[in-house]
Amino acid sequence: MCGIVGYNGAQRALPLVTEGLQNLEYRGYDSAGVALSNGTLDVYKRSGEVSALLDALPESADQYRGIGHTRWSTHGPPTDANAHPHTDCTGDVAVVHNGIVENYDELKSELEAAGHAFTSETDTEVVPHLIETALADGKSPKAAVQWAVGRLEGSFAVVVTMAGVDALFATRQDSPLVVGYGDDGAFVASDVTAFLEHTRDVTYLADGDLAILGASDGQTAGDVRIERDGEPIEPERETLEWEADAAEKGGYDHYMLKEIHEQPSALRQALSGRVDPDAGTVDLDLELPAEYVGSLEEVQFVAAGTSNYAARYAAELVEELADVRATVEIASEYEFDGGRDPWRTLVVAVTQSGETADTLAAIRKASRAGARTMAVTNTLGSTVTREVDDSLFIRAGPEIGVAATKTFCSQVATMTMLSVALGRQRGTLSSDRASEVLSDLRGLPGAVQQVLDRTDDVEEVALELADSDAFFFVGRWLGHPVALEGALKLKEISYDHAEGFAAGELKHGPLALVTPETPVLAVLTEGSRPEQTLNNVKEAQAREAPVIGASSGDGAGQYLDVEWPVPDAGLLEPLITNVYWQLFAYYVADSKDRSIDKPRNLAKSVTVE
Numbered sequence: 001m002c003g004i005v006g007y008n009g010a011q012r013a014l015p016l017v018t019e020g021l022q023n024l025e026y027r028g029y030d031s032a033g034v035a036l037s038n039g040t041l042d043v044y045k046r047s048g049e050v051s052a053l054l055d056a057l058p059e060s061a062d063q064y065r066g067i068g069h070t071r072w073s074t075h076g077p078p079t080d081a082n083a084h085p086h087t088d089c090t091g092d093v094a095v096v097h098n099g100i101v102e103n104y105d106e107l108k109s110e111l112e113a114a115g116h117a118f119t120s121e122t123d124t125e126v127v128p129h130l131i132e133t134a135l136a137d138g139k140s141p142k143a144a145v146q147w148a149v150g151r152l153e154g155s156f157a158v159v160v161t162m163a164g165v166d167a168l169f170a171t172r173q174d175s176p177l178v179v180g181y182g183d184d185g186a187f188v189a190s191d192v193t194a195f196l197e198h199t200r201d202v203t204y205l206a207d208g209d210l211a212i213l214g215a216s217d218g219q220t221a222g223d224v225r226i227e228r229d230g231e232p233i234e235p236e237r238e239t240l241e242w243e244a245d246a247a248e249k250g251g252y253d254h255y256m257l258k259e260i261h262e263q264p265s266a267l268r269q270a271l272s273g274r275v276d277p278d279a280g281t282v283d284l285d286l287e288l289p290a291e292y293v294g295s296l297e298e299v300q301f302v303a304a305g306t307s308n309y310a311a312r313y314a315a316e317l318v319e320e321l322a323d324v325r326a327t328v329e330i331a332s333e334y335e336f337d338g339g340r341d342p343w344r345t346l347v348v349a350v351t352q353s354g355e356t357a358d359t360l361a362a363i364r365k366a367s368r369a370g371a372r373t374m375a376v377t378n379t380l381g382s383t384v385t386r387e388v389d390d391s392l393f394i395r396a397g398p399e400i401g402v403a404a405t406k407t408f409c410s411q412v413a414t415m416t417m418l419s420v421a422l423g424r425q426r427g428t429l430s431s432d433r434a435s436e437v438l439s440d441l442r443g444l445p446g447a448v449q450q451v452l453d454r455t456d457d458v459e460e461v462a463l464e465l466a467d468s469d470a471f472f473f474v475g476r477w478l479g480h481p482v483a484l485e486g487a488l489k490l491k492e493i494s495y496d497h498a499e500g501f502a503a504g505e506l507k508h509g510p511l512a513l514v515t516p517e518t519p520v521l522a523v524l525t526e527g528s529r530p531e532q533t534l535n536n537v538k539e540a541q542a543r544e545a546p547v548i549g550a551s552s553g554d555g556a557g558q559y560l561d562v563e564w565p566v567p568d569a570g571l572l573e574p575l576i577t578n579v580y581w582q583l584f585a586y587y588v589a590d591s592k593d594r595s596i597d598k599p600r601n602l603a604k605s606v607t608v609e
């Protein structure tokens, strides 16, 4: 989910590419770079925000072709060397890439054996070296790009420029790319925001399309040719109506809504290259010694806020799938208490930002006590990754909305993989059961999409109930953290009173608050003990509270005022339910015109204790 931009035309490329990068910075901001080409190729790149790159760039440059990239790391921390564009050994081929090359290990070994020298830790760098190989074999620039891309497995959007070749080549697989037709030049980008000030006349590339911007095959600079299966096609052109601000949000009114809708692609990225449901195996690239995993007595999660709720979900899965005691501590309350053997305790910090002061303080206490530590985070190179023994990345891409949405989903999905990996390594999880869970994970992006397809229904109910006195969320087992998270989301962005309860607790006190003016939202799926929760739903209904249930089985509907269906996904069904809760919270808040992306008093990253 990085940002890509390219230009080839009659204007000097540098200002257009840097302007594109500034417009795309919300897609990634840990490093950035530019490659400009004519007879030669000049590459500039820097870790940090785009402003750091701008300081390193010349004031002007003569080239008319250029590509740029703003990065959100998935392989290799954010350093100058790992910033894109990446080049081949000759320095004549430059590539920017968005996505993950799943078979890069294999390709890198093959290329290194053939004498290629790598200068970064990224998966991307295999692409320019593959192109170099094909050029050395006598292939044309276009054929070399096609051959190289044909060797890649995974998801990618790739744009290539070469010294002495008056064309940019752009192609994609499961990662967006859009071509823009300017008056005096052509653009390509991961997102229209990059060039919206210059043109609204665009073509969205389909998977496998190859766009050639510029003078290859007899075109002139500014022309665009799109090929599908090796043949030129007549591209479908459309004119965008979006304003720049809306474009940055992908046409959504808020980043939060965009990020809710990004969950299927974020999940695909989290799973990419890591799970094999047929074999029942997971590869998370962790270096946990088998002996250590086998002798583990406890997995202790530390986290704050939404990440704490993701951790609660994960702890239940670790106990269920890896058969080891798992506990969750609020980071700000954490002490490495007695009674634990630090050598047999794995302490896992769950933090999307990797910078939360409470969580960092907790992990330091665990390290001091001698426990092995791990971070589950969205941010390569963040402080937490430098303090722990192992890091596991959730690959959700940048999250701009203060309220965490897609990161919660990707945290739980990633820790489901971790639970399976631990279970397999400990020999406590059969390969059949692992296959089942991993198949459910594989199906998760599609299942979440089915919920997103019902956005209009959720909006309608949210608008009807928006003026209620308070909102209660209930669930059991894996549904309990989802109830807590549902309530947190609603209170954060709508400023309404909302609380989450273990469904069985309702009758022990909170029921006194239940009235016809307090909707109750219940998780009634597999993994949340729906039959028992239904009893609690009936208690609420008897007090005339409107009851909304997200359910995957039959039979609950008659006790509910509103029933939202959850696709079959075993232990992941409560996680899917959370997407309904996110949409509900969003539309309640939107009806009150709240500052959804930046709720009052809150910050995206809380770096004070």
Ligand code: F6R
Residues within 6 Å of the ligand: 304, 305, 306, 307, 308, 350, 351, 352, 353, 354, 355, 356, 359, 402, 403, 404, 405, 488, 489, 492, 604, 605, 606
């Ligand atoms: C809620 C939210 C916060 C964070 C919490 C921890 O929507 O975003 O509760 O979850 O501040 O942040 P990280 O995960 O960055 O440690």
